[in-house]
Amino acid sequence: MASSEPQPKPAKPHVLLIPYPAQGHVNPFLKLAKALHARGFHVTFVHTEYNHGRLLRARGAAAFDAGDEGFRFETIPDGLPLSDLDATQDIWALCEATRRTGPAAVRGLVERLNRAGDAPPVSCVVADGAMGYVVHVAKEMGLPAYLFFTPSGCGFLAYLNFDQLVKRGYVPLKDESCFTNGYLDTPVDWIAGMLPGARLRDLPTFIRTTDPDDTMLTINIKQCELDSPAADGILLNTFDDLERRALGAIRARLPNTFTVGPLGPEVAPPSYLPSLTSSLWRGDDRCVAWLDGHAEAAGSVVYVNFGSITVVTGEQMDEFAWGLAAAGSPFLWVVRPDMVRDGGGWALPEGFAEAVAGRGLTVGWCDQEAVLEHPATGGFLSHCGWNSTLESLRAGVPLLCWPFFSEQVTNCRYACEEWGVGLEMPREAGREEVEAAVRELMGAEGRGAAARRKAAEWKEKARAAVAPGGSSCANLERFVQEMALAKC
Numbered sequence: 001m002a003s004s005e006p007q008p009k010p011a012k013p014h015v016l017l018i019p020y021p022a023q024g025h026v027n028p029f030l031k032l033a034k035a036l037h038a039r040g041f042h043v044t045f046v047h048t049e050y051n052h053g054r055l056l057r058a059r060g061a062a063a064f065d066a067g068d069e070g071f072r073f074e075t076i077p078d079g080l081p082l083s084d085l086d087a088t089q090d091i092w093a094l095c096e097a098t099r100r101t102g103p104a105a106v107r108g109l110v111e112r113l114n115r116a117g118d119a120p121p122v123s124c125v126v127a128d129g130a131m132g133y134v135v136h137v138a139k140e141m142g143l144p145a146y147l148f149f150t151p152s153g154c155g156f157l158a159y160l161n162f163d164q165l166v167k168r169g170y171v172p173l174k175d176e177s178c179f180t181n182g183y184l185d186t187p188v189d190w191i192a193g194m195l196p197g198a199r200l201r202d203l204p205t206f207i208r209t210t211d212p213d214d215t216m217l218t219i220n221i222k223q224c225e226l227d228s229p230a231a232d233g234i235l236l237n238t239f240d241d242l243e244r245r246a247l248g249a250i251r252a253r254l255p256n257t258f259t260v261g262p263l264g265p266e267v268a269p270p271s272y273l274p275s276l277t278s279s280l281w282r283g284d285d286r287c288v289a290w291l292d293g294h295a296e297a298a299g300s301v302v303y304v305n306f307g308s309i310t311v312v313t314g315e316q317m318d319e320f321a322w323g324l325a326a327a328g329s330p331f332l333w334v335v336r337p338d339m340v341r342d343g344g345g346w347a348l349p350e351g352f353a354e355a356v357a358g359r360g361l362t363v364g365w366c367d368q369e370a371v372l373e374h375p376a377t378g379g380f381l382s383h384c385g386w387n388s389t390l391e392s393l394r395a396g397v398p399l400l401c402w403p404f405f406s407e408q409v410t411n412c413r414y415a416c417e418e419w420g421v422g423l424e425m426p427r428e429a430g431r432e433e434v435e436a437a438v439r440e441l442m443g444a445e446g447r448g449a450a451a452r453r454k455a456a457e458w459k460e461k462a463r464a465a466v467a468p469g470g471s472s473c474a475n476l477e478r479f480v481q482e483m484a485l486a487k488c
């Protein structure tokens with residue numbers, strides 16, 4: 001006979017999300033977290049104590065208040081001594097410190113959450129690909145664990161081949177002369193899935209070392225050789241149409257790879273849990289209104305932003321300033337307060353404001369996705385961080401590429417050669433080169449116009465991937481089902 005007793009409701013799956021503590025990682029992780037919450041997961045999102053404090057200062061307590069029992073924030077230490085310096089600027093120190101202290105911190109957190117008993121027990125973990133050690137902690141605790149790599153597929157493919165580059169003797173570099181003697185132009189066509197014509201210089205800059213024990217080289221090899229295969233699956237913020245060849249090679253090694261990008265408004269609409277944001281800096285509210293003022297001339301504004309980590313010299317900033325002034329297009333230029341190396345005192349050059357007379361707005365930080373989506377924005381001078389590249393593709397905005405480090409050089413090469421949406425600016429760009437490159441990007445004809453047409457095509461494909469029936473949309477649902485079933 002069926003019992004008339006009310007049955008206890010089945011516990012929700014409880015996912016612990018642990019991003020690497022840098023802006024380009026917490027942003028896509030928060031979008032994924034919202035997407036999982038919207039699909040019935042109880043979510044615990046883990047910041048470092050340091051970033052929690054920064055968010056609190058930038059956004060206030062609302063940034064942690066979902067107004068919903070099922071979405072909570074927790075913190076773990078980053079392992080670095082307290083300092084006034086931005087911890088995310090020294091990625092080498094941060095990587096080492098999180099690897100040292102992370103495993104015990106994550107284990108302690110899971111035990112504490114489960115002991116507290118005010119939420120379903122943690123049933124799965126999604127950790128940053130840069131924190132692959134979490135997979136082993138989760139496995140020891142009997143939990144399924146997935147790794148979310150926030151770089152591009154092509155960047156991830158390059159990292160997957162770091163071990164081969166060492167085994168075949170390409171890396172570490174023999175000596176310092178290799179940086180300048182053409183050695184970096186050596187072809188690496190043997191890397192299955194890489195774009196034809198790829199060279200050593202197109203691979204993440206962590207290979208540019210003469211030290212066989214280099215921290216980033218060894219960490220990346222370990223992540224790809226030991227951590228990734230131990231994970232139950234891999235998530236990538238990209239879409240199949242964009243990186244088919246690279247993804248084929250990745251899936252040949254890691255079959256359970258889910259491409260779920262671009263993680264944008266289709267996946268996590270800004271109206272969903274709107275108070276929860278991940279921007280570690282406070283955006284300048286004037287940007288959209290300023291762009292509105294240029295909206296009559298659609299696509300007329302060049303947007304300049306080098307992300308959250310890039311640092312440049314004061315001299316280079318002067319060259320950018322005068323190049324932008326001479327190029328003639330209106331511009332929105334984001335100059336992070338800590339962007340100039342050793343240059344707390346850098347200021348816009350004398351006479352610059354008069355030279356651009358109302359044609360430019362310079363701010364410390366902005367809501368980048370809102371800027372890229374604005375109809376006035378017509379080109380993006382970017383460092384080619386993966387989020388920036390993808391956000392630009394999604395908005396249909398062509399790129400002027402000036403990569404700084406890591407797999408940004410790979411993204412640049414793909415943007416220019418494979419996707420046709422980018423023009424590359426020389427590394428040592430003086431004001432004349434900056435002016436010429438911006439003019440070309442914004443031009444009504446020529447290479448800039450061709451890149452603009454390509455960007456419009458990718459915009460459609462990117463949106464289709466995350467729309468119902470699209471590859472990323474289907475992969476996200478498959479991932480959700482797999483994780484929900486994996487409840488412990």
Ligand code: UDP
Nearest residue numbers: 024027307308309365366368385386387388
């Ligand atoms: N971003 C932003 N406002 C800014 C600069 C950056 O909102 O003024 C966001 C941007 O939208 C992206 C992230 O910060 O999501 C930067 O990530 P990316 O991978 O492009 O570069 P990184 O900062 O990791 O070098």
